[in-house]
Amino acid sequence: MSVPSHTSSYYAASANDKSLRPALKGDVRADICVIGAGFTGMSTALHLAENGFKVVVLEATRIGFGASGRNGGQIVHSYSRDIDFIEKHYGKNTGTEMGKMAFEGGKIIRRLVADYNINCDLKDGGIFAACNSKQLRELEEKKTLWEAHGHQHLELLSADDTQNYIGTDRYSGALMDHSGGHFHPLNLVLGEAAALESLGGVIYEDSVVTRVEEGSPVKIHTASGCVTADYTVVAGNAYLGGLIPQLESKAMPCGTQVITTEPLSEAQQKALLPKDNCVEDCNYLLDYYRLSGDGRLIYGGGVTYGAREPGKIESLIVPKMLKTFPELQGVKVDYAWTGNFLLTLMRLPQFGRIGSNIYYAQGYSGHGVTSSHLAGKVLSDAIQGQAERYDIFAGLPQYPFPGGRALRIPYTAMGAWYYNLRDKLGI
Numbered sequence: 001m002s003v004p005s006h007t008s009s010y011y012a013a014s015a016n017d018k019s020l021r022p023a024l025k026g027d028v029r030a031d032i033c034v035i036g037a038g039f040t041g042m043s044t045a046l047h048l049a050e051n052g053f054k055v056v057v058l059e060a061t062r063i064g065f066g067a068s069g070r071n072g073g074q075i076v077h078s079y080s081r082d083i084d085f086i087e088k089h090y091g092k093n094t095g096t097e098m099g100k101m102a103f104e105g106g107k108i109i110r111r112l113v114a115d116y117n118i119n120c121d122l123k124d125g126g127i128f129a130a131c132n133s134k135q136l137r138e139l140e141e142k143k144t145l146w147e148a149h150g151h152q153h154l155e156l157l158s159a160d161d162t163q164n165y166i167g168t169d170r171y172s173g174a175l176m177d178h179s180g181g182h183f184h185p186l187n188l189v190l191g192e193a194a195a196l197e198s199l200g201g202v203i204y205e206d207s208v209v210t211r212v213e214e215g216s217p218v219k220i221h222t223a224s225g226c227v228t229a230d231y232t233v234v235a236g237n238a239y240l241g242g243l244i245p246q247l248e249s250k251a252m253p254c255g256t257q258v259i260t261t262e263p264l265s266e267a268q269q270k271a272l273l274p275k276d277n278c279v280e281d282c283n284y285l286l287d288y289y290r291l292s293g294d295g296r297l298i299y300g301g302g303v304t305y306g307a308r309e310p311g312k313i314e315s316l317i318v319p320k321m322l323k324t325f326p327e328l329q330g331v332k333v334d335y336a337w338t339g340n341f342l343l344t345l346m347r348l349p350q351f352g353r354i355g356s357n358i359y360y361a362q363g364y365s366g367h368g369v370t371s372s373h374l375a376g377k378v379l380s381d382a383i384q385g386q387a388e389r390y391d392i393f394a395g396l397p398q399y400p401f402p403g404g405r406a407l408r409i410p411y412t413a414m415g416a417w418y419y420n421l422r423d424k425l426g427i
Contacts, residue, residue: 006062010260010292010335011069011186016119017194021063024204024225030056032383033220033227035209035243036235038068039368040361042192043108043376044233049199051384056227057201058220060208063193066239067368069186070339072258072288072300074126074278075109076180077151078102080347080365084145089346090396097392099149101378105370106179108377109188116198118191121293125277126180129162129171135282139175153179166279167271168324182278182290185369209243214355231383234360237368238340244360249400250350251363253340257313258300259321260292260335261328269295272325287320297321297328313338341366345401349375351393359383361393 006012032048034041037059045055059065079086083102087095113122130136143154155176157165162174193203204225212232213219220227234244238253264272269291273279278290287301299321313336322329344350344363349371351361359382361375375393382390 006065006186007070007337007339008335009070009186009258009337010296010298011073011184013335014184014187014292014294015190016187017190021059021203021205023206024058024222024227026225028056028202028225028227030054030202030227030229032056032231032233033058033218033229034233034235035212035220036060036066036237036240037063037189037193037203037205038066038235038237038239039189039192039372040068040237040375041233041235042068042189042196043373044235044361044379045201045376046112046192046196046199047377047380048383049196049201051380055196055201056229057193057196057203058207058209058222058227059203059205060236060239062205063203064186064189066237067339067341068189068372070258070337071185071256071341071369072182072278072280072290072298073185073369074180074182074280074288074290075106075370076126076280076367077106077177077370078146078367079349079371080367082142082145083149086348094392094395097389101374101389101392102146102149103151103179104377105372105374106181108373109183109370112192112195112373113183113188116191116195118188118195120183120185120187120191122181122183122188123276123278124178124181125275126177126182127157127162127165127277127279128175128177129166129279129281130173130175131171131281131283133172136173138282139173143175151179153177165275165277166273170324171281176277180278184293212244212358214358216357218355218357231357231359233379233383234358234362237362237364237372238342240362244354246354247350247360247362250398251342251344252401254303254343255338255340256300256366257302257317257338258298258336259314259317259333261297261299262332262334263295264291264297264331266295268327271327272297287324289321289324296334297325297331299324341368345399346397348396349393350396350398351375351378351390352398353394
């Protein structure tokens with residue numbers, strides 16, 4: 001049997017823990033079985049283990065194999081649709097309650113890093129950069145909105161001020177979120193896995209779930225074993241495949257691309273990002289970038305719909321990087337990879353329950369780093385009988401993509417083309 005491996009990313013190459021966990025063999029009993037060892041699964045499992053539950057995690061490949069180990073590594077608050085959109089479409093109470101949770105995911109990350117001494121290069125400060133005056137006005141509105149929901153760590157930057165943080169003149173201004181930040185995402189999820197194991201949790205890798213047998217208890221089958229549990233949490237997200245058919249039509253895997261340069265000199269690092277903050281721009285198809293712990297520039301962006309692997313990631317991302325930092329012309333790219341996130345039609349997370357004891361959370365639509373950590377806490381609370389916050393998420397409608405599998409990719413790609421044109425025209 002082949003050993004499961006990570007994609008050829010900078011994160012995998014610089015992972016703190018490269019050890020393998022064994023595959024499940026035989027029958028195991030647990031209070032909760034979590035399917036998927038990414039951020040959602042680890043946050044859920046860790047919060048439950050902290051409350052004394054016996055937790056088993058089944059991972060098809062490696063811990064953090066999916067989006068959790070491949071993303072931009074940025075703490076970005078709220079959801080892919082912001083609080084005002086939620087209130088407008090789903091009512092004031094839903095907007096208010098989701099607003100109370102919108103900034104919790106980042107706090108959970110920082111708490112776990114501190115409590116379990118996780119070495120993941122965590123640094124403070126995240127910047128939203130406006131590419132035109134329209135986007136700058138929208139950032140002003142975001143500041144007002146977030147402050148109305150209690151988030152008081154924001155600072156508007158003029159175009160000149162922005163250049164003190166980002167060594168480029170392409171931005172019209174920016175919004176600094178001092179409570180944002182960046183980190184090595186694979187080392188974070190590996191650190192969370194080690195924390196879970198320190199509390200008695202067990203993780204099995206190379207353990208593809210083949211069938212979930214509903215019932216009380218529920219039975220989760222792999223090729224060589226079975227976990228019997230009182231509850232199951234499905235946390236496979238974009239890498240779940242067709243395991244749970246009723247979830248598949250509700251969301252669509254999409255790919256994003258990332259490159260990492262060779263290590264830069266200290267002078268180069270200071271010229272690009274003088275205060276070592278992370279950045280994402282405000283375009284619909286946005287660019288995002290930051291410095292790694294060892295002084296490389298990590299730059300990502302672009303979207304491929306339907307999780308198609310791009311032929312040449314560098315050819316897609318290097319021009320974006322050079323538009324922002326032309327002085328990097330000729331700098332060597334050491335790593336290039338793609339990873340999938342899960343997009344929902346309304347670009348809001350989907351929480352739900354199948355039967356009485358199978359919970360799921362998925363579809364963070366590009367805002368998964370913080371939302372997944374929040375999801376773990378909310379799911380943990382629900383399993384323990386405190387379901388008020390879970391019910392807020394579960395009450396959001398979950399629409400299938402029009403036309404099913406055949407049409408969801410072209411429809412969404414057409415929408416992306418439209419928004420990309422709007423970005424270019426500044427309208």
